[in-house]
Amino acid sequence: MFKIRAGFIPLTDSALLIAAREKGFAREAGIDLELVREISWANIRDRMAVGHFDVAHMLAPMPVAAAIGLSPVPVEILAPMALGLGGNAVTISRALSLRLQDQGYDGSLDPANAGKALARLIERRRADNLPDLVFSVVHPYSCHNYDLRYWLAACGIDPDKDLQIVVLPPSLMPDALSVGNIDGYCAGEPWNSAAVTAGTGVILTTKSRLWQSSPEKVLGVPKEFALINPDILDSLICSLIQAARWCADPSNIGELADMMAQPGYLDQRAEILLPALSGNIAVSETQSLQDPDFFITFDRAANFPWRSHALWYYSQMVRWEQASMNVKNADLAAASFSPDIYRRAAAKMEIAVPSANAKVEGALPVSTAVGAGNKTLYLGPDGFFDGELFDPEKLDIYVASQKPVK
């Protein structure tokens, strides 16, 4: 048995790690997987930097940020695997939801419609001299931050001038929403369902609508660990892929929710974990809908660390002036995602793996069969809601095209 210590944040998308331990996939692979719950992403990063964690549940942009020197603690992190696709939503207060209806929001969760109504409301509030709306995200280098900003900007809202975006721990967001400290937030589950269940929040749109089949959490591994322990890392990745497949089976959802609800893991009621896991999303107290793509654990190469995902997040760091645009940074950003390690590990299993390292994001309007060695793999749909394409080969053109918000 090789002991691996993994840090995680109590979120629904830590499912793969919890299932790998609880269902024995890790043990069967010769790994004693110890899961250590953490309270902030900064702690995850710092404890990885000092060797407390061998691997960790991480925000996809974190390895990218570390690679280009944005991290206050020096550590080289690789993402050899993604822990699923999607899983976030934008939740707003009931009060804001009513105002948006006045401005034409139709309750469909369509990002374009919701954004248009929000833009109108912001203009209206400005005319009435009302204070800026406040939205919160969990971390400056989080998918939540970039997804929210992308959506706002595409709807003609400048996220730095037309409203205020603050960072808050996700567990505090439903309360902050109910007391009016914030008007909305973009966060992972179960924190959207928690606000809906409490009757204080309404889901306005989902990540699966903003950018279909898009990245969220990854397995973060210090580069040094990956170099010293390639076989062990492969075994861990294989056990996590098995866990992913197990999580994707609808007949296991109830057991998974109960498992994750335990005090040592998420310490929540299983009911609020079920929506994201089952795709049966309650968007308000009276409305729910089926969204099988809300959180994808295994299908559509959900575990493959696409370099185009790393580069998209880099493009957004440049866009929002967190990083500067140059070839060196782009190379470092791309290299922080490691499809080669994933492919090496997955070769030991009978699963289809993409043969390319990157793709043009947004190019697949529907789920499409692609060749993957001698197997067939379905990828996508991977469209952005505004129909834009991201070609990682044309990074500088993309960044230049995004500069002005309006």
Place this chain on the structure above:
Amino acid sequence: MIDTNPSVLVVDENKIRAAIIEAGLHEAGYENVHIVAETFGLGRCIEQISPDVIVIDLENPNRDLLESMFQLSRSVKRPIAMFVDKSDQTSIEAAVEAGVSAYIVDGLKKERVKPILDMAISRFNAFARMSRELEEVRDELAGRRVVEKAKGILMKARNISEDEAYRLLRRTAMSQNRKISEIAQSLVTAEDLMNDKK
């Protein structure tokens, strides 16, 4: 101005520990020390105090918020970086081990602030040691009480002496490789259930 007396902000939800660190910093000659315990309003507090050094405990869920404030210059104008030098791996390790993290205003000399971090680390460690000892004493007292209770149950149920009851508990604990207090606790719980006290 910074070099003579840097202002230090201690962000800690544990008020006792914060007071211990504050006292330590005062003793070491740092006079400009502020404490904040509340979760909300941290941003406003930093704006007002404009600290040169921020010390925060790792159990604080607001670290991500704090780091974001150094980036988005809307509320905090000055760039702030992790206090320990990037090359100073041992300091980072010691800090994380102790459960504390610190940030300084960019440009503040390392040798001026190193004593502050060292102080915070040693006080955090001392506090952890103290809490551990207190916990042990508490456990021991609670354990003793529960053993007394379990002995009583056995004496009554089996009609045996106190010594015999204790020996029975000890023998069971040894054979099951558990603590006497754990065996006693199981017994007390079982008794409570039987008597429908729950």
